Amino acid sequence: MAMTRVTIKDVAVSLGLSVSTVSRALNDKGDVDPKTRKKVKEKAVELGYFPNMVAKALKGKVLGLLGVVIDDNANPFYAEVVKGMERQARKYGFHLLLVNTSADYEEQVFAVDFLQSKGVDGILIAPVDDTKPYEMEALRVPFVVVGRHFEEGDFVEVYNDEVLGGYLATKHLLDGGRRNIVTIQPAMNIYPTRGRSEGYRKALIEFSAELYNQSRELKSSPEQAGNSLKEYIKTQGLPDAIFAYNDMYALEVITCLKGRKLRVPEDVAVVGYDDIPYSVYVHPALTSVALDKEWMGRTSVELLVRMVQGEELKKKKYIQKPVLRVRDSG
Amino acid sequence: MAMTRVTIKDVAVSLGLSVSTVSRALNDKGDVDPKTRKKVKEKAVELGYFPNMVAKALKGKVLGLLGVVIDDNANPFYAEVVKGMERQARKYGFHLLLVNTSADYEEQVFAVDFLQSKGVDGILIAPVDDTKPYEMEALRVPFVVVGRHFEEGDFVEVYNDEVLGGYLATKHLLDGGRRNIVTIQPAMNIYPTRGRSEGYRKALIEFSAELYNQSRELKSSPEQAGNSLKEYIKTQGLPDAIFAYNDMYALEVITCLKGRKLRVPEDVAVVGYDDIPYSVYVHPALTSVALDKEWMGRTSVELLVRMVQGEELKKKKYIQKPVLRVRDSG
DNA sequence: TTGAAAGCGTTACCAC
DNA sequence: GTGGTAACGCTTTCAA
Numbered sequence: 001m002a003m004t005r006v007t008i009k010d011v012a013v014s015l016g017l018s019v020s021t022v023s024r025a026l027n028d029k030g031d032v033d034p035k036t037r038k039k040v041k042e043k044a045v046e047l048g049y050f051p052n053m054v055a056k057a058l059k060g061k062v063l064g065l066l067g068v069v070i071d072d073n074a075n076p077f078y079a080e081v082v083k084g085m086e087r088q089a090r091k092y093g094f095h096l097l098l099v100n101t102s103a104d105y106e107e108q109v110f111a112v113d114f115l116q117s118k119g120v121d122g123i124l125i126a127p128v129d130d131t132k133p134y135e136m137e138a139l140r141v142p143f144v145v146v147g148r149h150f151e152e153g154d155f156v157e158v159y160n161d162e163v164l165g166g167y168l169a170t171k172h173l174l175d176g177g178r179r180n181i182v183t184i185q186p187a188m189n190i191y192p193t194r195g196r197s198e199g200y201r202k203a204l205i206e207f208s209a210e211l212y213n214q215s216r217e218l219k220s221s222p223e224q225a226g227n228s229l230k231e232y233i234k235t236q237g238l239p240d241a242i243f244a245y246n247d248m249y250a251l252e253v254i255t256c257l258k259g260r261k262l263r264v265p266e267d268v269a270v271v272g273y274d275d276i277p278y279s280v281y282v283h284p285a286l287t288s289v290a291l292d293k294e295w296m297g298r299t300s301v302e303l304l305v306r307m308v309q310g311e312e313l314k315k316k317k318y319i320q321k322p323v324l325r326v327r328d329s330g
Numbered sequence: 331m332a333m334t335r336v337t338i339k340d341v342a343v344s345l346g347l348s349v350s351t352v353s354r355a356l357n358d359k360g361d362v363d364p365k366t367r368k369k370v371k372e373k374a375v376e377l378g379y380f381p382n383m384v385a386k387a388l389k390g391k392v393l394g395l396l397g398v399v400i401d402d403n404a405n406p407f408y409a410e411v412v413k414g415m416e417r418q419a420r421k422y423g424f425h426l427l428l429v430n431t432s433a434d435y436e437e438q439v440f441a442v443d444f445l446q447s448k449g450v451d452g453i454l455i456a457p458v459d460d461t462k463p464y465e466m467e468a469l470r471v472p473f474v475v476v477g478r479h480f481e482e483g484d485f486v487e488v489y490n491d492e493v494l495g496g497y498l499a500t501k502h503l504l505d506g507g508r509r510n511i512v513t514i515q516p517a518m519n520i521y522p523t524r525g526r527s528e529g530y531r532k533a534l535i536e537f538s539a540e541l542y543n544q545s546r547e548l549k550s551s552p553e554q555a556g557n558s559l560k561e562y563i564k565t566q567g568l569p570d571a572i573f574a575y576n577d578m579y580a581l582e583v584i585t586c587l588k589g590r591k592l593r594v595p596e597d598v599a600v601v602g603y604d605d606i607p608y609s610v611y612v613h614p615a616l617t618s619v620a621l622d623k624e625w626m627g628r629t630s631v632e633l634l635v636r637m638v639q640g641e642e643l644k645k646k647k648y649i650q651k652p653v654l655r656v657r658d659s660g
Numbered sequence: 661t662t663g664a665a666a667g668c669g670t671t672a673c674c675a676c
Numbered sequence: 677g678t679g680g681t682a683a684c685g686c687t688t689t690c691a692a
Contacts, residue, residue, distance in 0.1 A: 009686095036662085055388055058384050117380045281581045382669050389672085
């Protein structure tokens, strides 16, 4: 087990060559006699040699490590994004280093520092707060912002048209005859919340100023969504539709509604967001704004790798257009 | 951005000290004048120095990287396990390197090699096939087997009592009056399939030899579960209960059943496994064998870190007892 | 075509 | 208590 590692030097001495020649042979670089090269490679395999990336990295080469800083890998949205990242990273010979922040700012600061001290070549990050670009200055390696969008700063970003998403969802509800639509979302000030709100209000005002004036935004958390809604209903009365921040919120909202013997969508229509894989199995099947999550992962890694390899990206914003997937809940 | 990194040497010259002294001061090692130590630390902060773990690792120290080799991070079961791993790893100052194998053996071989060449200190692995212990010999770093169990080989393993899980599920169905129970699982030959089958058969034979002789194991895949079942029904007739390998299978099975206008659980009862977070929201809510997935993640990391730090584990098998969560599907 | 030697950032041994 | 130096495994000039 703990047998000492086979190094380039072992290969060299066993062949009576110098380490430099072996290095060149193995990396197909410089001038090496084809025969020598062949011998070296065979010997390397025979001895079970495999390169020590750590040593390579110390020589200024890339380690092939990409840090991923997200809220929670078990959130089905991020799970899919990460899956896409992993797949793409592998194609380029890169590995993913995962850190969850629980959407906590301190954790994020720590994560970034820690990741960098480990020598990652780049970072994929969904910042906890995308309103303060100067906070990204702690980043000393190339990075790509995933699923967020800073108004200022010209970072490379891969995100979704959240305004369109919010508009689509709300418009659909309006088209279905709903007039008392409340939206529920987390208190975080990030582009996804801002954008979806904006889309929501855009659809409302497009319909009438009156409806716009009655717009209602409820702040909550995935776990508390049900309780927040209950509270809201108690004081403000029953809405006829709810545009949930994402499918987790929608699921909680539906559970709460059912608990009060209300029918979905007959009494209250519910539209979610993210279109997680389980939305088909729940009852009623969720109507949701769909995003290609793997695309986000693949694209962000693709861009980051190019940056790590020294490429200067001209295009910096990669925006995806969401689509409404209409099912039974609204 | 691309400003060159602050090294220990920069701190040394700016203070007129030697690198060795600075190193000792920073690491609280050996003899250093308390005053010097203080000065060094302050200067380090001032200059924005942070240790280069890659260089440390080259010196034979631990890099603080743990490789994770699993089927698919987006599988809700693994997502929770990974979450537990990440949390625990962080406590110890370790990072997680994620690789998905899609349950493909070649991918796994590649993953392990690749991870090792990147200098990981240890590996957490859910092997694609846990019947061939000698295949683990490619592992040259400490490793912990997660969610799998080899009959031979004395690896450190963190897994679940799958026999009990299968027994619990089947017994519950039997107690509910079901007599024609088929189980559906993947074709993979891994402890979870073997164990759950065994538990299934154990419950059957405990009831009667006749029932045992009628036991039916259907091999399929999560995506094909519905079709496989349809095929089965066509040739073998309708069972009155299905013990699904996990909740994903169960969800597919239920969808298939509903598609044929069959009622769950009235016509066919369905029990799943893993108790994923969404099982509460689906309709009917899934009865499922529950596991503490985060515990698996935490424990395996805990053990691996201890191994990496040189500890010899006396206890090698960490087994969790599953519990049946009865809801509406069966 | 091949080899010697320097250097990447850090630690550790051994003098001073 | 402090500093010089070798060493970790590898790549990369620069000579030979």
